Amino acid sequence: MAEKTEEVVTTTTKVAANGEKTVTTTTTTTTTTTTRRKSGGWWANLSTLMKVLILAGVVLLLGILAGVIIFGRVKATSNSMESQIAKGSTVWFNRFTEPDRGDVLVFRHPEADSVILSAPDKNYYKMCRLYGDAWCNKKVDPVAYQGKKKRPIILSRCVALPGDVIAIKENNVIVNNNPVEAPKTAKYTFLTVSSGFVGNEALEQLGINKNEVAYSGEDAETLISFYHKAIPTGCQAMLYTLTEDAADALVKSDLVRKVQRVSMPKEYFERTVFPYIEKLHWNSSNFGPILVPEKGKVLKLNVNILPLYRRCIEAYEGNTVEVKNDKIFINGKEEISYRFRRNYFFVLSDNRSTEDDSRYFGFLPDNHVMGVAFE
Numbered sequence: 001m002a003e004k005t006e007e008v009v010t011t012t013t014k015v016a017a018n019g020e021k022t023v024t025t026t027t028t029t030t031t032t033t034t035t036r037r038k039s040g041g042w043w044a045n046l047s048t049l050m051k052v053l054i055l056a057g058v059v060l061l062l063g064i065l066a067g068v069i070i071f072g073r074v075k076a077t078s079n080s081m082e083s084q085i086a087k088g089s090t091v092w093f094n095r096f097t098e099p100d101r102g103d104v105l106v107f108r109h110p111e112a113d114s115v116i117l118s119a120p121d122k123n124y125y126k127m128c129r130l131y132g133d134a135w136c137n138k139k140v141d142p143v144a145y146q147g148k149k150k151r152p153i154i155l156s157r158c159v160a161l162p163g164d165v166i167a168i169k170e171n172n173v174i175v176n177n178n179p180v181e182a183p184k185t186a187k188y189t190f191l192t193v194s195s196g197f198v199g200n201e202a203l204e205q206l207g208i209n210k211n212e213v214a215y216s217g218e219d220a221e222t223l224i225s226f227y228h229k230a231i232p233t234g235c236q237a238m239l240y241t242l243t244e245d246a247a248d249a250l251v252k253s254d255l256v257r258k259v260q261r262v263s264m265p266k267e268y269f270e271r272t273v274f275p276y277i278e279k280l281h282w283n284s285s286n287f288g289p290i291l292v293p294e295k296g297k298v299l300k301l302n303v304n305i306l307p308l309y310r311r312c313i314e315a316y317e318g319n320t321v322e323v324k325n326d327k328i329f330i331n332g333k334e335e336i337s338y339r340f341r342r343n344y345f346f347v348l349s350d351n352r353s354t355e356d357d358s359r360y361f362g363f364l365p366d367n368h369v370m371g372v373a374f375e
Contacts, residue, residue, distance in 0.1 A: 069095070070094060070095055070096055071092060071093065071094060071095065071371075072092070072106075072370065072371060073090055073091065073092045073093070074091055074106055074153050074155075074370070075088060075089070075090055075091070075153075076088060076089050076090075076091055077152060077154075078154065078155075078354065078356050080154065080155055080156055080349035080350070080354045080356040080357065081104060081156070081157070081185070081350045081351065082187070082351050083185035083186070083187055083243055083350055083351065084104075084183075084185040084350060084375065085104070085155060085373075091106065091155060091373050091374075092373070093106045093371035093373045093374065094371050094372050094374070095370065095371040096371075097371065099158050099161070099345060099369060099372055100158065100161070100372075101158055101159060101161060101175070102158065102183075103157070103158045103372045103373075104155055104156070104157050104158075104372070104373040105155070105156060105157070105158050105345065105364070105369055105370075105371075105372060105373070106153060106154075106155055106369070106370045106371050106372070106373050107153070107154055107155075107156070107347075107364060107369045107370055108148050108151040108152070108153060108154070108368045108370065109151045109152045109154050109361070109368075110151075110315075110316070110361055110362075110368050111123060111124075111125050111361045112146055112151035112152055113145060113146055113148075113151070113315070114143050114144070114145060114146065115144050115145075115146045116143055117142045117143070124143055125361075126272055126355075126360075129271050129272050129276055130271060130272065148367075148368065153370070154356045155373060156348060156349045156356055156357045156358075157183070157347060157348055157349065157350060158345050158346070158347050159173050159175060159180060159346055160175050160292050160345065160346035161292065161345060162292055162293065162294035162295065162297075162343040162344055162345070163291075163292060163294035163297065164176055164291075164292045164346070165177070165288075165289050165290070165291050165292070166287075166288050166289065166290060166346045167287065167288035167289035167290070168285065168286060168287035168288060168359070169286055170263045170285055170286065171261070171285050171352060173348065174289075183350060184243065184244075184245070185243065186243065186244075186350050186351075186352065187241045187242060187243050187350060187351045187353065188241065188242065188243075188247075188261050188352050188353075189215055189223065189239055189240070189241055189261070189262050189263075189353050190239070190240050190241075190242050190247050190250075190259055190260065190261050190262065191223075191224065191230065191237060191238075191239055191258075191260045191261075191262045192238045192239075192240060192250065192256045192258065192259050192260075193230065193231055193232070193235050193236070193237055193256060193257050193258040193259075193260075194238070194255065194256040194257060195234075195235060195236075195257060196236065197236065198210075198236075198238070198255050198256065202255050203255070206246070206249045206253060206255075207246065207249065208240075208242070208246055208249070208250065210240075213240045213241050213242055214238065214239070214240060215239035215240060215353055219264075219270070220239055223239065223262060223264065224237055224239065226262070226265055226268075227260070227262055230258065230260060235257065239262070241351060241352075241353040247259055247261070263285030263286070264283040264284060264285040264286060265283075265286075266286045267281050268281065268283050269282070269283065270282070270283040270284060272355070272360055273359055273360060274358065274359060274361065274362040275307050275308050275362065277307055284352070284359050284360075287359055290308060292344055292345065292346050292363060293309060293312055293340045293342070293344040293363060294343060294344070295340055295341060295342055295343045295366075296339065296340065297339070297340055298337050298338070298339045299337060299338050299339075299340065300336065300337050301328050301335060301336055301337055301338055302328075302336075303323060303326050303328070306321070306323070306328055309338070311362055311363075312340065312344065312362075312363055312365070313330065313338055316342060316344075316365040316367075317340070317341050317342060319331050320332070342365050342366050343365075343366040344363035344364060344365055344366065345358075345363070345366070345369070346358045346363060346364070347364050
């Protein structure tokens with residue numbers, strides 16, 4: 001609101017009969033009141049409270065959008081990380097964090113591209129390894145291709161980055177010739193020897209649920225057979241998947257006579273362990289050394305090296321590979337080397353008795369990684 005004051009001066013001249021002039025001056029003062037709109041547009045005319053509410057709403061909206069873009073959440077569908085992440089629990093992850101050693105990665109199963117229609121929960125490639133190429137080629141059950149976005153989501157810990165050399169010796173991880181300390185949540189297979197039956201109630205007093213830790217994998221009997229000399233006559237042997245702390249608690253109790261961490265012998269070949277070559281004698285306990293592929297790095301090729309990286313070259317990088325008379329042809333052209341176009345990771349489950357990691361499906365390509373989980 002503003003006031004405007006104006007002064008008007010009026011001069012009047014009169015001439016009398018006798019010829020004299022009379023000059024009269026009149027001053028008029030006028031005051032005008034004007035209501036002026038505040039400058040700054042509609043925002044300036046809002047109350048402070050309304051401004052605060054609008055700003056809070058904008059910040060909230062931007063936060064939600066950023067959360068949707070940057071973060072994601074999934075449900076743990078396996079027990080691969082069960083000491084830390086229980087099956088069925090919700091896991092949040094960051095889509096933009098660069099994976100590092102020790103991170104828990106959320107990723108799409110790289111071998112779930114082919115699905116047995118009558119048994120979608122079974123790994124098609126594992127069935128081929130167990131029953132041979134004859135079964136695979138006959139395709140006893142119809143097999144369908146499954147897009148990446150429909151493949152199961154897995155959680156596993158990154159232990160080796162692109163360009164690293166990874167090896168496993170008696171369940172101990174070695175990266176670039178340096179031993180890697182296992183996380184406290186890592187679970188291994190232990191052989192327990194007892195004089196009689198050990199019930200659930202006794203184990204639960206130690207924080208151990210027998211139904212959850214009893215190991216009954218396909219190789220359970222084979223694994224026990226390697227340690228038959230450690231099992232006295234008349235005693236009962238059981239395999240449990242336990243953390244080191246749980247195993248120590250069992251040792252200190254009087255429930256069992258012996259607790260021993262077990263592993264596959266070095267010479268034992270597991271058909272389902274990558275790269276599925278018998279002459280290497282690799283198994284889930286003794287593995288490698290092997291180089292993790294790195295984007296831009298050139299690999300010298302020969303018929304011995306190719307099986308280690310063929311799936312990367314074919315399935316993950318979209319090339320055709322043929323071997324004729326010990327010569328390697330990529331996309332119809334003979335090659336003696338190959339330059340990788342993607343980065344790869346080597347992941348290992350905290351629960352070492354599971355098969356949801358690189359010991360079984362090989363290298364994890366970067367385009368299958370959804371993000372890094374919050375621990």
